[in-house]
Amino acid sequence: MPGKRAAGMGQKQQVRGAVISAGRLGELLADMITGRPAYRHLAGAVRMLILDGQIAVDARLPAERELAPALALSRTTISAAYELLRKSGYARSRRGSGTWTALPEGALPAEESEPDAAPLRPPGSAALLPPPESVVDLATAALSMPQDVLARDLAEAALRLPHRARTPGYHPYGLPELRSAVAARYTARGLPTDREQILITAGAQQALSLTVSLLCGPGDRVLVESPSYPNALDAIRRAHLRPVPVPVTEDGWDGEVLTSALRQSVPRLAYLIPAFHNPTGSLMPPDQCAEVLCATRRPGTWLVVDETLADIALDTGPPPPFAAYGAGGGADHVISVGSLSKCYWGGLRVGWLRASPRLVAELAELRATVDVSGSVLDQLLALSLLDRGDGWLADRVDQVRRRRQALVTALEHHLPYWSWRLPPGGLSLWVDLGRPVASALAERALAHGVRIGSGARFGGEPGLYEHRLRIPYTLPPAALGEAVRRLAVSLDADPPPVSGAARSRSDWVA
Secondary structure (H helix, E strand, O other), X not given: OOOOOOOOOOOOOOOOOOEOOHHHHHHHHOOOOOOOOHHHHHHHHXXXXXXXXXXXXXXXXXXXXXXXXXXXXXXXXXXXXXXHXXXXXXXXXXXXXEEEEXXXXXXXXXXXXXXXXXXXXXXXXXXXOOOOOOOEXXXXXXXXXXXXXXXXXXXXXXXXXXXXXXXXXOOOOOOHHXXXXXXXXXXXXXXXXXXXXXXXXXHHHHHHHHHHHHHOOOOOEEEEEEXXXXXXXXXXXXXOOEEEEXXXXXXXXXXXXHHHHHHHHOOOEEEEOOEOOOOOOOEOOHHHHHHHHHHHHOOOOEEEEXXXXXXXXXXXXXXXXXXXXXXXXXXXXXXXXXXXXXXXXXXXXXXXXXXXXXXXXXXXXXXXXXXXXXXXXXXXXXXXXXXXXXXHHHHHHHHHHHXXXXXHHHHHHHOOXXXXXXXXXXXXXEEEOOOOOHXXXXXXXXXXXXXXXXXXXXXXXXXXXXXXEEEEOOOOHHHHHHHHHHHHHHHHHOOOOOOOXXXXXXXOOO
16 A cells, blocks of 8 residues: 555544543543542543543543443533533533543643742753763663673674675665564564565654655644654654544553544554553553554554564563564555664664565655665664674663663652552653642753653643653663652752643653
């Protein structure tokens, strides 16, 4: 199905958002409505679920007559709660189509804001600069490269370079040997792959940007997770596409909401991180992977699967490639994205995508207009790293596992009132602060020597996740312990104000 406007790709302009059933909303609200008056507590609980992304923005809430028996409350109580949500900006009604979730424009309502909230510095180019030596960087979820490993593999790459120097050095598809090595990795993981199905890119970010540039046009809908990887969300917005967020929590994906969003919005493309989702760390179960494949194939939605974290399996075995669940050609619409940035070293800027040979050819043609081709030396170094095999990778994963425990120990000691779910893989914890202070805390923490991205940076919609922080466990244990200690000091020394919906930072994270 390659091509910018391939046959079968749905372009209908459907109503955006998912429909939440009364039963599902009742499950989410279980044990949250504990006080009186009930309608205020119900409205407050729904508001919390919206701000935590567990209910998507622009999702249709159940009708009052359906929700009342599900919660064992009167219709009058449900009606009053919906009215309170509308007045506070967290819901709106559409004539003839019910009540839909929303976010208030500007700051949060007065009952949730504080008059002395200090303004945050505007984002700018300084956000892209590396932190000074005295600052602990928690905004980057990536590992450093051992110097001895880098030196040894650079020496191996240097031996291969003279042969390449006799050629012009342009390889729009990537070095043939590296393409074969990446294809072999997919095959070994259960997804037979030929070299012609692989395109080497300048990291996974370029793979995504090329894909949306080729397959989407301005105004097209793209289904995304919320929260999700900020740089991917930025690429989608920069292409003037319309994100359709669906919630992801530490418990994973709600299949009913996901399929409803696909059916209602008929997106041109969907971008998912099913293997150790960034930032929650969730792992999509095999049966749900198969369901998503069917749900996206049926309306002709392209599916971009980000598997850059798939090898960081800490409490489970590495999952098979997502496309392996589509037997018999059922995954022809899947573009799998990977890179060396998370498992090896981000400084290489070597990534790839796997797709049909025809689509790879079209993407390579587009890539030639962007940067012609990648660095031969970097690709030779990547090839040497991949030649190390799974033994070196297993040691790397074990190191990450120990660092995760070091972060958990530090948080339990210094910030025991924060909460989190231990993820089965990935490189970070998705921490609940208990209050919507994340952006302001990130600002305060920088003055105490810690750079960290607010949870709001990961939202599919602005104004979400102000009570969340993504805290990577990629630094050495001593650095993680010191970073958490500084976070605790900044929190105690200068309590941050409650953050407003329109005041989230947009600093760079990775």
